[in-house]
Amino acid sequence: MHDLKWIREQPEAFDRAMARRGLDAPSPKILELDQERRRLHQDLQEMQTRRNEASREIGQKMKAGEQEAAEQAKQEVADLKRRMAEVEDREQQLQGELDDLLVGLPNTLADDVPDGEDEDDNVLVRRWGEPHASDAAKQHFELGEATGEMNFELAAKLSGSRFVVMKGEIARLHRALGQFMIDLQTSQHGYQEVNPPVLLRDDALFGTGQLPKFGDDSFRTTNGYWLSPTAEVPLTNLMADEIVAEDDLPIRYTALTLCFRAEAGAAGKDTRGMLRQHQFEKCEMVSVAHPDKSWEELERMVGCAEAVLQKLEVPYRVVTLCTGDTGAAARKTYDLEAWLPGQGLYREISSCSNTGDYQARRMKARYRPSEGKGTRFVHTLNGSGIAVGRALIAVLENHQQPDGSVRVPEALRPYLGGRETILTGGSVA
Structure with missing residues (x-):
């Protein structure tokens, strides 16, 4: 397993290490999956924050007698719940693809390992x-x-x-x-x-x-x-x-x-x-x-x-x-x-x-x-x-x-x- 933080910071060095194993550069695909997963995670956090706010608004609107506004807030919460489930599924899918890619890669070789085929x-x-x-x-x-x-x-x-x-x-x-x-x-x-x-x-x-x-x-x-x-x-x-x-x-x-x-x-x-x-x-x-x-x-x-x-x-x-x-x-x-x-x-x-x-x-x-x-x-x-x-x-x-x-x-x-x-x-x- 590889340090994802290191791959983010030094993708070219990681690709050179994998090239010594005879592999084409894997970092572009790794970083693509990682960036998309992180973007979705940020979206989830923002939706969760808005969902919490909307949930509080329901009670506030109902207490103020604003029934229509309360219903709108309820609908927003329901929509957010549905969208969050979809985003969570996609995030988990990306995480699985990223994990599968990382665990399938060999270890990086020490600098003093001699180059050779067999x-x-x-x-x-x-x-x-x-x-x-x-x-x-x-x-x-x-x-x-x-x-x-x-x-x-x-x-x-x-x-x-x-x-x-x-x-x-x-x-x-x-x-x-x-x-x-x-x-x-x-x-x-x-x-x-x-x-x-x-x-x-x-x-x-x-x-x-x-x-x-x-x-x-x-x-x-x-x-x-x-x-x-x-x-x-x-x-x-x-x-x-x-x-x-x-x-x-x-x-x-x-x-x-x-x-x-x-x-x-x-x-x-x-x-x-x-x-x-x-x-x-x-x-x-x-x-x-x-x-x-x-x-x-x-x-x-x-x-x-x-x-x-x-x-x-x-x-x-x-x-x-x-x-x-x-x-x-x-x-x-x-x-x-x-x-x-x-x-x-x-x-x-x-x-x-x-x-x-x-x-x-x-x-x-x-x-x-x-x-x-x-x-x-x-x-x-x-x-x-x-x-x-x-x-x-x-x-x-x-x-x-x-x-x-x-x-x-x-x-x-x-x-x-x-x-x-x-x-x-x-x-x-």
Whole structure:
């Protein structure tokens, strides 16, 4: 959601911001609707004032015995009532059109977001670890399918494509990864653990920007609930309609939850394996920050996500997304891309974004300054800390051994009974 006052004052700057999103100038239509709505509102106020005056005149004329003048005043009141109802209907119609236009527009991008069309134009920030490639390196699904511990055919029988059934050591490794991540974010990075619902109302998805434009990317139940596409939605909406003290900021939440994505735009992409699933688990981080400190908070959040990969001993790189690859709600996004030797590619494993006050305006999330009057909108940030299934892929592929076993990173060993190596078949080396 955008600040209408800012659009009125700086329409050219707003249009330039939308041009970076590839959109034609929206301010003329916005201002046209806004000016007409404001004119009608002024007309309503004037008619209400005259209606009040005419109502008082009725009593005065009747008391003075001026019956004809009283009847004229009554007729004027009736006419004003009818006209006001018509103007109110038109004002509400214009307000609806204006709201629909504003909520459908993406966020303005930070000045330092690089221009570009797609992921090929993203800009490298840094790398960590030494990626290794080998013609003998297997992809995760080859390691998993060899022993039946990662079964896509069985999942298809139950649910269709883009699902997986995990068993044995792979299932345990997946569970260990999620537990490790939530423990790390709570015990070392200061996030408060939350266990939120995964069935959500329309307002929640509207608040974070999935609705109204991106409903096709999510699943909906027959009784109207949405399946949570990411814990960003419930965690951020904990602030909906809330006012917090400035001294309480920042507020940091984390959750390990199931997530559900329709993958409506991913036909034919990553059809093998676990990279693009309808159902997956993710450790999410959400920060509610003071506007003056949200960029600092974004860098901190990226560091919290990087710590996961470093402890898992997975090489990765950090990139800044370009204008054409940045999500609609974000002002700026960093992606962490893990090295997958089975593919010989870096693949996205975490995204961390600062949305500024875009989501806060939609959900009316505010803080009360320590000095001064009134309230102000908070800034909200979200990031993956990290996607569990993709972390499983990265661990399997990066720590596979020539004999088919998988070395367990030290950080995970306490969650796997101290084991240093597991075999894809489930035995211990």
